[in-house]
Amino acid sequence: MGNMHELGIANSVLEAVRTEMGLHPGTYPCKVGVRIGEMAAVDPESLRFCFEAIVRETDLESLELGIEFCPRRHRCLLCGNEFIVRDYDSRCPQCATLDTTCIGGDELELAYLEVEEYGPSTAGTKSTQ
Amino acid sequence: MDRVPLERKVLSENDRIAAELRARFQEHGVLCLNFISSPGSGKTSLLECTLENLPRHDRVAVLTGDIQTENDANRLKRFHFPVKQITTGGTCHLDARMIERHLADWKLEDLDLLLIENVGNLVCPSSYDLGEAAKIVVLSVTEGEDKPLKYPSIFFKSDLLVLSKIDLLPYVPFDIDAAVENARKVHPGMEIVKMSCLTGKGLHEWMMWLGERRNACKPLAQNTAS
Numbered sequence: 158m159g160n161m162h163e164l165g166i167a168n169s170v171l172e173a174v175r176t177e178m179g180l181h182p183g184t185y186p187c188k189v190g191v192r193i194g195e196m197a198a199v200d201p202e203s204l205r206f207c208f209e210a211i212v213r214e215t216d217l218e219s220l221e222l223g224i225e226f227c228p229r230r231h232r233c234l235l236c237g238n239e240f241i242v243r244d245y246d247s248r249c250p251q252c253a254t255l256d257t258t259c260i261g262g263d264e265l266e267l268a269y270l271e272v273e274e275y276g277p278s279t280a281g282t283k284s285t286q
Numbered sequence: 287m288d289r290v291p292l293e294r295k296v297l298s299e300n301d302r303i304a305a306e307l308r309a310r311f312q313e314h315g316v317l318c319l320n321f322i323s324s325p326g327s328g329k330t331s332l333l334e335c336t337l338e339n340l341p342r343h344d345r346v347a348v349l350t351g352d353i354q355t356e357n358d359a360n361r362l363k364r365f366h367f368p369v370k371q372i373t374t375g376g377t378c379h380l381d382a383r384m385i386e387r388h389l390a391d392w393k394l395e396d397l398d399l400l401l402i403e404n405v406g407n408l409v410c411p412s413s414y415d416l417g418e419a420a421k422i423v424v425l426s427v428t429e430g431e432d433k434p435l436k437y438p439s440i441f442f443k444s445d446l447l448v449l450s451k452i453d454l455l456p457y458v459p460f461d462i463d464a465a466v467e468n469a470r471k472v473h474p475g476m477e478i479v480k481m482s483c484l485t486g487k488g489l490h491e492w493m494m495w496l497g498e499r500r501n502a503c504k505p506l507a508q509n510t511a512s
Contacts (some may be wrong), residue, residue, distance in 0.1 A: 160376055166296055169300075195438075196438055196442050198409050198412045198413055245438075259442075263439070265295060265413060266295055267294055267296055268291070268483075270290045271287055271288065271289050271290075272287070
């Protein structure tokens with residue numbers, strides 16, 4: 158069941174890449190970067206597995222998936238300190254208050270796409286797709 | 287090599303449809319709630335309990351999701367409110383497009399409350415916004431009290447935790463205080479209702495929560511109507 162979820166996410170990533178590629182004629186995609194928060198309920202390894210499975214034997218087979226894992230981060234409402242929450246301890250390490258708010262950790266975002274221009278050697282094969 | 291910034295949500299298409307649904311719900315003053323839990327935690331029982339305690343003329347509708355069968359819809363239809371089953375045919379969660387499609391032949395102006403029962407799964411549904419005003423996570427006392435720590439995403443994203451089947455507490459080694467503490471570790475300030483659909487304990491508290499949310503939803507509708 159878990160894999161199915163990541164499969165849907167992988168498909169959405171690939172769709173976004175194909176849409177974006179329409180804006181960059183004469184290039185091909187090398188790497189797509191995503192940010193996955195620890196609270197996003199997405200397993201990075203499972204996502205990678207699904208991604209590799211769906212690009213295999215397609216025109217995007219060489220597309221690399223870059224995953225940036227984002228820990229849960231809080232900001233202290235009293236002193237403004239920003240910190241990473243470990244073991245669900247959301248107290249501010251500076252002033253020990255529990256009065257903190259979550260500012261990161263549920264990311265499920267596309268970060269970037271790296272594209273390469275078709276060189277003379279690749280023009281014949283890749284540009285026909 | 288060029289690096290193009292993308293900076294958008296992976297599920298931006300789902301989020302776009304969910305945002306449209308949310309705007310439509312707000313426009314018509316419909317409170318939409320998304321119920322999520324493991325299979326067998328008691329989502330359908332909670333909905334049965336809820337429908338049974340609403341007046342017959344109430345403007346309520348239910349969408350209930352499962353991978354297969356119409357069983358849940360059949361259970362919920364006896365309360366005479368409109369109910370539709372969404373069978374996902376394998377998908378482990380509901381998404382915004384399924385909601386949009388299944389709402390197509392209902393008029394939102396005829397509704398005040400839309401209850402959505404998600405597919406039984408504590409992981410995947412937490413990623414898919416359905417346009418709801420709030421997610422409600424149900425955890426039964428026959429599960430582990432550390433579930434909020436094991437599946438933090440859904441406890442983090444839900445406004446309310448319903449601890450269900452508390453009539454079984456004398457018979458199971460479930461530490462309800464630890465469950466509450468774990469939920470609030472993941473989600474400080476989380477609202478929690480402890481209830482049993484069998485004995486009715488905690489039902490009043492749940493109906494109060496629901497009533498408050500429905501009241502908070504109303505002024506918007508009156509504003510747009512005027």
